[in-house]
Amino acid sequence: MNVHKVVLAIGLLISSMWASLMLILYLVEAFVIKHVAVSVLRTLLGMSLYVLWLISWYSTLRLFSSWLLKRRSPPQHS
Amino acid sequence: MLKERGIVRPDAHKKGRPMVPHGGGMALMASMTVTSAISAWLYPFYSLQIALFWLTSAFAFAVGLVDDLVVLRGETKTALTVIAILPIALGAIFYPGTITLGRPRAPFVGRMRLTIVYWLLLPLAIAGPANAVNMLDVMNGIMPGTMMVASLSIIASSYVLAEELGLILGFMLLGALVGYYPYNKYPAKIFNGDSGSLMVGAGIGAIAVLTRQEIVSLVALAPQVLNAFFVVSSIGGLKEHRELGARPIKVLSDEKLVANLDTSAPLSLTRLMLLLGGSSNEREIAKAYLLLQGVASAFSIITALLMVMG
Numbered sequence: 001m002n003v004h005k006v007v008l009a010i011g012l013l014i015s016s017m018w019a020s021l022m023l024i025l026y027l028v029e030a031f032v033i034k035h036v037a038v039s040v041l042r043t044l045l046g047m048s049l050y051v052l053w054l055i056s057w058y059s060t061l062r063l064f065s066s067w068l069l070k071r072r073s074p075p076q077h078s
Numbered sequence: 079m080l081k082e083r084g085i086v087r088p089d090a091h092k093k094g095r096p097m098v099p100h101g102g103g104m105a106l107m108a109s110m111t112v113t114s115a116i117s118a119w120l121y122p123f124y125s126l127q128i129a130l131f132w133l134t135s136a137f138a139f140a141v142g143l144v145d146d147l148v149v150l151r152g153e154t155k156t157a158l159t160v161i162a163i164l165p166i167a168l169g170a171i172f173y174p175g176t177i178t179l180g181r182p183r184a185p186f187v188g189r190m191r192l193t194i195v196y197w198l199l200l201p202l203a204i205a206g207p208a209n210a211v212n213m214l215d216v217m218n219g220i221m222p223g224t225m226m227v228a229s230l231s232i233i234a235s236s237y238v239l240a241e242e243l244g245l246i247l248g249f250m251l252l253g254a255l256v257g258y259y260p261y262n263k264y265p266a267k268i269f270n271g272d273s274g275s276l277m278v279g280a281g282i283g284a285i286a287v288l289t290r291q292e293i294v295s296l297v298a299l300a301p302q303v304l305n306a307f308f309v310v311s312s313i314g315g316l317k318e319h320r321e322l323g324a325r326p327i328k329v330l331s332d333e334k335l336v337a338n339l340d341t342s343a344p345l346s347l348t349r350l351m352l353l354l355g356g357s358s359n360e361r362e363i364a365k366a367y368l369l370l371q372g373v374a375s376a377f378s379i380i381t382a383l384l385m386v387m388g
Contacts, residue, residue, distance in 0.1 A: 001358030003366045006351045011373040014300045018377045022185055022384070025293070029187035043195060061304075062311060065345050068353045072339060 013064075017057060024053045085146070087269055091217060091329050091360050098266055100146060102258065103273025107139045109254040110281070117246055124243050126169065126176050131247050131284045133165035138208050138280030142273030155272070159205040162280050166287055167200060182292040183239065185384030189290075204283040207295065210302035211279030212272055213309055214367075216348055217360050219263035221270050224371040225278050226255045228298045231375030232285055235294045235382035244289035251281050264361050291382075298378035301370045305347035312345035327352060333359055 028046045036042045081099050088095035114132040118125040141158040144150060150158070169177040180196040181189040192199075215221040229252040236244025255278070261267045270278075279302075286295035296303065324343035328336050337352035351366055352358060358366075 001352070001355035001362050001366070003355065003362055003369070006355040006366050007369045007373070009354050010301075010304075010347070010351070010370055014304070014370070014374055014377065017300065017304075018297055018381075021293075021297070022381070025184050025190075026186050029184060029190060033191050047195065058307065058311060061307060065308065065312075065350060068350065069339070069341060072337065072353050 013061075020053065020057070024049060089218075089266065089269075091333065091335060092265070093331070093333055098269050100269035100271040101273070102262055102268040102270040103139055103142055103146070103275070103277055105261070105268075106254050106258055106270070106274050107136065107277060109257055110135055110250065110277070113250040113253055117250055121246055124246060126173060127243055127288050128246070128250075130165050130169045130177065131250075131281065131288060134162050134204055134284040135277045135281045137162040137165065138204065139273050139277035142212075142271060142276035145276075146271040146273050155276075156205060156209055159208045159276060159280065160201045162204040162208065163201055163287075166204075166284060177288070179287065181290070183290050183385050184293055185381055185387075188385075200287075203287050203292070204280050207283035207286070207299055207302070208276045208279035210299060210306040211282070212275040214302045214305045214347070215270055215272075215275040216346070217264075217363060218266040219259065219364050220367050221275050221278065222255045222259040222262050223364060223368050224301065225282070226252060226259060227368065227371040227375050228282060228378075229255060231298045231378045232282070232291065232295065234379045235291060235298075236289060238379065238382040238386055239289075239291070239294075241289045241291070244285060244291060247281075247285045247288070251278070251285070264364060294378045294382050294385075297381050298375050300374035300377070301347060301367065308345040308347060308350065330357070335359060335363065 028049050032046045032049065033042055036045060081097070085099055085101050086097040087100045089098050110132065114128050118128045121128070138159055141150075141155060141162070145155055166177065166179070170179045179200065180193050182192060182196070184190045211221065211225065214224070229248050233245060233248035233252065236242075236248055258274075262270060282295055282299065286292045324338060324340050326338055326344050326346040326349040328338050330336060334357045335348075335352060336357045337349045343349070348363060351363060355366070
């Protein structure tokens with residue numbers, strides 16, 4: 001196994017997840033919490049953004065893994 | 079003694095599948111009990127927090143021990159680990175001056191304004207890390223090795239954040255893991271069992287909640303969270319590995335490991351590694367996991383630094 005290639009690829013994935021998490025934390029705390037006056041609306045908006053972050057990563061990882069599987073699978077002969 | 083009592087499991091990634099005792103969690107728990115007692119005596123100011131940390135870990139250990147002896151369903155095990163938050167939640171209710179929960183630290187913004195929502199998410203604070211660590215306990219040495227690196231990052235982050243309790247609890251966990259690692263590293267003389275992995279994961283969760291390092295710990299556990307994400311999404315729920323049909327990886331006759339190319343097989347971080355880097359052996363995979371844990375731990379320390387700068 002090419003350990004360096006694996007660590008680089010998954011390390012990049014972790015880095016992007018971390019960077020996007022930092023961004024979403026900042027966006028929610030600096031904009032939603034600061035500028036939305038109604039408490040319930042603040043909670044709903046903030047939580048929606050976190051859920052959106054989670055769903056987008058979930059979809060990205062699923063797409064990435066299925067692409068990788070298709071690339072590695074032997075070709076199907078009919 | 080464990081071998082005599084038949085508390086053994088086959089080492090699935092080795093030729094001939096040798097039987098290995100799987101009660102390593104007992105050694106980890108014994109070590110944590112001794113260090114908790116010594117730490118509570120040395121730091122009486124934190125004795126309640128240390129007791130809650132021990133109780134939470136001990137509860138997860140007990141759940142794991144039951145699973146080691148009588149196999150539990152995936153959903154049952156997860157549901158039981160959710161209850162492990164009770165000691166900390168009760169501590170916060172009865173000793174609000176000493177145990178304060180909510181408003182976790184975040185980079186740039188200081189304390190997050192999570193109060194009611196925090197209590198709603200609290201049941202996942204122990205069950206999440208406990209099960210994520212348990213799900214990545216897949217090969218010799220990976221659980222204690224990666225958790226040693228994660229504990230080091232929690233210690234470093236606690237130092238950066240001037241969080242004395244985090245330093246004490248982090249060193250307690252690290253000490254137990256350092257003493258245990260030589261017995262579980264390749265070729266393992268003992269397996270951690272679910273009792274060991276659930277206990278260590280619950281310990282990390284307890285440190286996160288008690289020292290308000292939830293985000294730092296989440297980042298430090300990135301490989302575990304990523305793996306859990308892959309597994310849960312591909313099998314559509316929480317299942318024991320024994321309940322799965324196809325396995326994510328295959329063991330060849332020369333102990334080489336390859337990714338299962340069957341599309342119905344569950345996805346895991348190990349399978350992804352093998353798909354990316356080609357066939358491998360247990361040692362190389364453990365090395366890759368340790369390096370990845372290093373990457374995640376570095377980011378968790380950067381997160382702590384950003385908290386101080388913000």
